[in-house]
Amino acid sequence: MFSGEQIAALFAELGVTHVVTVPDSTIGKWGAAIARASDMHLVRVCREGEAWAVAAGLHFGGARPLVLIQCTGLFESGDSLRNVLHDWKLPIFSVIGYRSFLNQETLPGDSCLVFTEPVLDAWKIEYKLITSDSQIGTIREHYLACLAAGKPGAVLIAEGKA
Amino acid sequence: MSGHAAMDPGGALAVLREHRASGDVVVTSMGSAREWMAMGPLDPLDFVFVPSSMGQAPSLALGIALAQPARRVFACNGDGSMLMNLGALVTISAESPRNLVLIVFENGVYEVTGAQPTPGSALGRPDRRGVDFAEIARACGWTSVFRYRELEEWRNAASESIGAAGPVFIALEVAPVPGAVGPRSPGPTVERARKFREALRQTNR
Numbered sequence: 482m483f484s485g486e487q488i489a490a491l492f493a494e495l496g497v498t499h500v501v502t503v504p505d506s507t508i509g510k511w512g513a514a515i516a517r518a519s520d521m522h523l524v525r526v527c528r529e530g531e532a533w534a535v536a537a538g539l540h541f542g543g544a545r546p547l548v549l550i551q552c553t554g555l556f557e558s559g560d561s562l563r564n565v566l567h568d569w570k571l572p573i574f575s576v577i578g579y580r581s582f583l584n585q586e587t588l589p590g591d592s593c594l595v596f597t598e599p600v601l602d603a604w605k606i607e608y609k610l611i612t613s614d615s616q617i618g619t620i621r622e623h624y625l626a627c628l629a630a631g632k633p634g635a636v637l638i639a640e641g642k643a
Numbered sequence: 644m645s646g647h648a649a650m651d652p653g654g655a656l657a658v659l660r661e662h663r664a665s666g667d668v669v670v671t672s673m674g675s676a677r678e679w680m681a682m683g684p685l686d687p688l689d690f691v692f693v694p695s696s697m698g699q700a701p702s703l704a705l706g707i708a709l710a711q712p713a714r715r716v717f718a719c720n721g722d723g724s725m726l727m728n729l730g731a732l733v734t735i736s737a738e739s740p741r742n743l744v745l746i747v748f749e750n751g752v753y754e755v756t757g758a759q760p761t762p763g764s765a766l767g768r769p770d771r772r773g774v775d776f777a778e779i780a781r782a783c784g785w786t787s788v789f790r791y792r793e794l795e796e797w798r799n800a801a802s803e804s805i806g807a808a809g810p811v812f813i814a815l816e817v818a819p820v821p822g823a824v825g826p827r828s829p830g831p832t833v834e835r836a837r838k839f840r841e842a843l844r845q846t847n848r
Contacts (some may be wrong), residue, residue, distance in 0.1 A: 538706020
């Protein structure tokens, strides 16, 4: 949907300093461009639960981190996400790949489609669904709105395959 | 953990207190948080990670260390907590922050839930051979790795090991505290988060 250059430019424009990530086949393609960006650092973690804690530490230290994971990683994130966003109420923004949303042929019956949005609702994370490349402005607007409100938020990036 | 631990965790943390310099951050969690708070008033750069997500203290400390690379950051973690987030050892060595010191307090048990053995402890394994966290750290790419079994040994070596090229991994074999309970939060989280961030900002390095 988006190129790595588009996303890296957007994150840089938004003042993101660190992108904490576990890749998938869609968002992982952005990594190289993000890593090349001079004002941003790509932090590769081993599991998504780590990403929220690393982002929390970065936030405490005055950086502006963003978590970039797939929805399966959102499911894995549970307790760490709960702690960072709800115990400590830190305004960490996340960009989450929405597996199979655009194409269910690779994984027919992919339960990501059943659980992703209800899980975000359960964690009380306000999100916007991004289904086309015309919506890059929606990412910008939602990020800035969450930043201004001092609260967490997310965008779901519709993906075509696993 | 290869044998019977003799080190008192409070004594082990007292050594850290002696070597902690002005401007250093100390992140504590679970048992180390309880003991740290019992030792006296907190420094503005103490982050008592209570409530926590078990296992995430080293990851949180990594974030602080990356955001403020000129500041030394200590992370105090239990062995049960380390088992919950072993991948953090790989993540940290990949980032290789020179200013991070991770201290793992090995008591072999989940202390605050009733001292059940961890699956990494000798008591939790049929072969009675405990997992060696220092060796795990080395295998994950850490080069400054230390293990201490006795308090005097740790006290005598602390300055050198803490001052080694970071990231530094220190395993301390400590005794479980009988009847220990979990740490209590020292105050409302939102206010503590704000003050900690402000303390890091005011003394930014």
